[in-house]
Amino acid sequence: MKNTVLIIFLFLGFSSAKAQGLLSERSKFTKQDTLRGSITPERIWWDLTYYHLDVEVKPDDKFISGKNTIKYTVLNEYQTLQIDLQEPLKITKVTQDDKELEVIHNGNAHFVQLLKKQQIGRTESIVVYYKGNPKEAIRAPWDGGFSWKKDKNGNHFVATSCQGLGASVWWPCKDHMYDEVENMRISVTVPENLTDISNGRLESVVDNGATKTYNWYVDNPINNYGVNINIGDYAHFSEVFYGEKGPLDMDYYVLKDNLEKAKEHFKEAPKMMKAFEHWFGPYPFYEDGYKLVEVPYLGMEHQSSVTYGNKFMQGYLGRDLSGTGWGLKFDFIIIHESGHEWFANNITYVDIADMWVHESFTNYSESLFLDYYYGKKASSEYVIGTRNGIGNKRPIIGDYLVNSGGSGDMYPKGGNLLHTLRQLVDNDEKWRMILRKMNKVFYHQTVTTQQIEAFLSKETGMDLTPFFNQYLRDIRIPKLEYSIKNNNLNYRWIDVVDGFKMPIKVTINNKEEWLEPTSNWKKRSLKSTKNDFKTDPNFYIYTKNK
Helix, strand or coil: CHHHHHHHHHHHHHHHHHHCCCCCCCCCCCHHHHHHHCCCHHHHCEEEEEEEEEEEEEHHHCEEEEEEEEEEEECCCCCEEEEECCCCCEEEEEEECCEECEEEEECCEEEEECCCCCCCCCEEEEEEEEEECCCECCCCCCCCEEEEEECCCCCEEEEEECCCCCHHHCCCECCCCCCCECEEEEEEEEECCCEEEECCEEEEEEECCCEEEEEEEECCCECHHHCCEEEECEEEEEEEEEECCEEEEEEEEEEHHHHHHHHHHCCHHHHHHHHHHHHHCCCCCHHHCEEEEECCCCEECCCCCEEECCCCCCEECCECCCCCCHHHCCEHHHHHHHHCCCECCCEEECCHHHCHHHHHHHHHHHHHHHHHHHCHHHHHHHHHHHHHHCCCCCCCCCCCCCCCCCCHHHCHHHHHHHHHHHHHHCCHHHHHHHHHHHHHHCCCEEECHHHHHHHHHHHHCCCCHHHHHHHHHCCCCCEEEEEEECCEEEEEEECCCCCCCCCEEEEECCEEEEECCCCCCEEEECCCCCCCEEECCCCCCEEEEC
16 A cells, blocks of 8 residues: 555654664654654545635634535545644534534644544545634744735735645645645635635636635645645736647736736746756646746745745845855746746655755756756856855754654755766766656655655666765765875775765866775875866865875
């Protein structure tokens, strides 16, 4: 059974890393952390197939109410089902076949006691009703929840963001990444003068008089935190991108005062699509289209409804995160958050401890965008420049089964990890084919780090286990220690995990060659007395001249 296999992967990966001393216990976790972050007995027995989230938003009161219809297939006989909803929101009732069910509440986890016998293979559904004043995001998107803002004309400007914190901060769901819903409907009722933009395609708008209901349909699997609602006084424009799978609808929603500005600035979106289809393969959600939606916070990778708040500036709010100048050649939020459509929304981690699968590949996508339009030198300089943001204080991989992500180094260090791997492959077309195949093999799937590592080892033809142990599970950066004496070059790796033996490209007396250091000293004779020695800066390593 698929879910059981995923649990085995999680436990094996966690146990292996702990045994090697590569991960350290950094925090004390609570029972709530375990209920949120593990695949509990009350989760594993049912396979999520469909949601219909139907919610009314009252911005004046910062209040929401509604229901979520949850369809599922029974995998094993069990009578208790876990639903997640975070305080201060309250579940008011849960029904199955119109019969109200008992719910045992344990913090943010709610255990529904089913009356009907759950038979293997049957498709069943429950309806969860809820209401309340949801958590307000203090610093969205890093601190998730609802952003209750107003535009400069005094209209409500409202949006959700919830990565890490979880979708259950604003709607009841099976809030674990291992089980993605196959498709869903999102119905959002808002005041009549406002518009809601959510994921997928707009099916209908129902005029209720003082309110309007916007009905959206998502035709592809979607992770919970990728679901969003965005409410504002929106203007809309669109275009068609002719991509690898044919015509793709690209829709843009911005505040009305920003319409003309956005029409010019968002020309970068089809450029992004062209570059990323080249590197990663077809956009994964042609059926649902692509949307770029202005919101009152910086932005987020909501599937087919990418949110944007970079103030129509190049770089990251006008700054170049690489310090090289190349970061001002693109709008960071358009490129980065759209890159997540391939890495986060198409290929999704099972456990947030493996969040690097989302963020490292997407961080690297920024440099690949530059590569496509400005060349390999620009790409390399950009990713190397981001090393200034690496702290190396905690491992990239977090703690498993407790909803705990790893270090923020998963962005720049993860990007440099992949850039280093590209050098090891030493064949750019092969590297591109690997990235494209990765998105094809894991199309619309949830994955573990072990699956990604195994795939990359197989496709590159290299045992990358020590490589990933070094960069993902250890905070030390490989250091090439060397000395040149008596026309001999002596060299070895230090500050490395067991078995680390990464080849590296060097320049000796203006001539490029490969060395294959290990943790033991190696010697190479030199013919010249000049003996200039440099390592290729595209490898994320340190050097030490002994």
